[in-house]
Amino acid sequence: MESHIAIFPTPGMGHLIPLVEFAKKLVQKHNFMVNFIIPKFPTDGPLSNAPKSFFENLTPRIDYVVLPPANLDDLSEDVKIETRIGLTIAHSLSSLRDAVKSLISTKKFVAFVVDLFGTDAFGVANEFKIPPYIFFPSTAMCLSLFLNLSKLDESVSCEYRDMSEKVRIPGCMPIHGSDLLQPVQDRKNDAYKWVLHQSKRYRMAEGIVLNSFKELEPGTIEYLQEPETGKPSVYCIGPLIRMGSESENNEESACSKWLDEQPSGSVLYICFGSVGTLSHEQITEIAFGLEMSEQRFLWVLRSPSNTTANATYFSIQNSCDPLAYLPQGFLDRNKGRGLVVPSWAPQAQILSHGSTGGFLSHCGWNSTLESVVNGVPLIAWPLYAEQRMNTVMLTEDMKVALRPKFNDNGLVTRFEIVKIVKTLMEGEEGKEIQSRMRDLKDAAAKVLSDNGSSTKSLAEMVTKWKSESNVFSN
Numbered sequence: 001m002e003s004h005i006a007i008f009p010t011p012g013m014g015h016l017i018p019l020v021e022f023a024k025k026l027v028q029k030h031n032f033m034v035n036f037i038i039p040k041f042p043t044d045g046p047l048s049n050a051p052k053s054f055f056e057n058l059t060p061r062i063d064y065v066v067l068p069p070a071n072l073d074d075l076s077e078d079v080k081i082e083t084r085i086g087l088t089i090a091h092s093l094s095s096l097r098d099a100v101k102s103l104i105s106t107k108k109f110v111a112f113v114v115d116l117f118g119t120d121a122f123g124v125a126n127e128f129k130i131p132p133y134i135f136f137p138s139t140a141m142c143l144s145l146f147l148n149l150s151k152l153d154e155s156v157s158c159e160y161r162d163m164s165e166k167v168r169i170p171g172c173m174p175i176h177g178s179d180l181l182q183p184v185q186d187r188k189n190d191a192y193k194w195v196l197h198q199s200k201r202y203r204m205a206e207g208i209v210l211n212s213f214k215e216l217e218p219g220t221i222e223y224l225q226e227p228e229t230g231k232p233s234v235y236c237i238g239p240l241i242r243m244g245s246e247s248e249n250n251e252e253s254a255c256s257k258w259l260d261e262q263p264s265g266s267v268l269y270i271c272f273g274s275v276g277t278l279s280h281e282q283i284t285e286i287a288f289g290l291e292m293s294e295q296r297f298l299w300v301l302r303s304p305s306n307t308t309a310n311a312t313y314f315s316i317q318n319s320c321d322p323l324a325y326l327p328q329g330f331l332d333r334n335k336g337r338g339l340v341v342p343s344w345a346p347q348a349q350i351l352s353h354g355s356t357g358g359f360l361s362h363c364g365w366n367s368t369l370e371s372v373v374n375g376v377p378l379i380a381w382p383l384y385a386e387q388r389m390n391t392v393m394l395t396e397d398m399k400v401a402l403r404p405k406f407n408d409n410g411l412v413t414r415f416e417i418v419k420i421v422k423t424l425m426e427g428e429e430g431k432e433i434q435s436r437m438r439d440l441k442d443a444a445a446k447v448l449s450d451n452g453s454s455t456k457s458l459a460e461m462v463t464k465w466k467s468e469s470n471v472f473s474n
Contacts, residue, residue: 003466004033004107006130008096010117011041011088013274016054017366018137018211019115020062021240027061030462035107036064037099039092042072067095081384082183082191085117086198097124104128110465113209116146119201131206131468138365140212140220140236141172141393142181142386147224147231149184149199161185171223173397181386203230207461211238211365213454215443216372217393237458239369239444243348252346255298258339259350262296265357268421269350269376270299272362276383277305280325282411287327289417290338295425297338298356300345301326351376357434358424363390363401372400375441377433379404379424381412400437402429 005026009019016038023034036055055064070091075084103109112125113133125132136143145152148170152160160167160177168174183191202208213236214221224234259267270286272278278286283304290297301322322342323331331340347367350356351374360379361367368390371378378401380391394401404412404420424430447454 001108002031002033003110004035004103005465006100006103006109006112006125007034007036007135008112008114008118008121009036009038010085010115011039012085013054014364014366015115015137017242018240019113019135020054020058021242022113022135022209022211022237023062024058025237025240025458026462027059029458032061032462033107034062035103035109036062037096037103038064038066039088039096040066040069041088042069065099067092067099080183080189080191082117082194083189086120086194089118089120093120093124096121097127100124100128100130104130110468111206117195117198119198119204122201122204131465132204133207133209134202134205134232135209135211137211138386139390139393140210140217140224141169142389143208143210143234144169144171144220144224145180145389146199147202149196153187153196159185159187171220173393175389175392179388179392181389182384203232205232207233207235207464209461210234210236211240211369212236213238213444213447215447216398216440233461235457235461237454237461239373239448239454241348241366241370241373251341251344252349255339255341255345256349256353259298259353259355262355264354266296266425267353267355268295268297268358268360268379268425269347269356270297270360271345271347271367272300272302272381272383273364273367276362276364277302279306280304283325284327285411285414286417287330289412289414289421291330291334292414293418293421294337295421296355298345298350299338299340300343300347301340302343358421358430360421363387363394365390368394372437372440373444375434375438377401377424377430377437379420398436398440400433400440402433 007019007023009015023036026032026034055062070088072084072087072091075087109130111133112130113135114121115135115137119134122132152167156163160180163177166174167177167180183195186192212221221236283301290299303320303322304325323340326340347370351359351370356376358379359371359376360381361371362383363378363380364385364387368378378394380394380401380403382388382391391401391403395403402420402424404416406412424433446452449455
């Protein structure tokens, strides 16, 4: 009987993408079968329907089932994302149990993999004697925080952002409390309590799969891999990123054609992730800043939101044309020098194109790794989740990114945008950043080679799964 891996992802495309790339490696390199068991949002938003379109072109060795939608009718609209995700998972455990019970009647599972917010499913894995693992799709720095959050919670009485000294996370550079991940910023909120609950369960895992690599975060990964009683083994297998598709759709073709016409390394790519949104006022400042900078740019633009920076996480993007929010005449004045694409663009193709010389990004970890793999230097503009932590690491530790300054009204002005864009694309500091990013690109390629550390780390974990398969067989 073939060995299967069960994967239970947290809702959200940003979580699903690296897990699918992980599944592809398990299939292609180690001949596993993979079964995704996907919790469903109680909405009609795009993420509810994403699995079908996302999985339909994959190998038949990767299969999936979608669980019935969780009932969250009693939640108010202003509940934070982390709480909503947590309740979606909690309300899906019964149907998850039924799905696993059905699957194991005909399949042998050697591992049950959840992502960073899925540890409540460990009970189901243990019930069916399947070893539980965590796939951590973020940085080693963020993982170290999760593994040590309960100690921090016990030792600090105030809000972390109000601490007079920087927070010292084991293995990491000290960081201001205000730069810790978003859900720990308000310790009275349910989102913080839920993240704390999850973090306490991390040490129950048989192992943790980390989407990073030693050369990227050497000190932190060294700490994570130090033997310690009760600390799970950490397997660094990154960078896992989504590669470009072989066949182009209309949007991909239009972007590629436009980039083909631009000089090498001349284009600044601007994108705030799959759900990131800005205010109308901030969009206006970016537009005028780009125009004044006279730099070539490719900008993925979403309709504005004046509520939260991740306003489209659970809902369909505003149906209004995003381009209608640009300053009057902007598109005509910048025709040829700039391309504005509504809502979505083929990021993998754009970052790998020779004309792309910089990336203004929200610094989600998927986007950051894509930038590293392609050697594209960054302007770091964090919006939510752990992106402020990522930004500190990229700007202060690795020094492969610049961070714009916000004014007293919380805006990055057009003048600041001109300054930082010109520094990255034309200045001496930009050249130094580009050189350091090229070094990371080379390191990323090396760790993924046949004898690379990430390839060996994955093989080590797979060997463990296969050796234990008889012990945990069903």
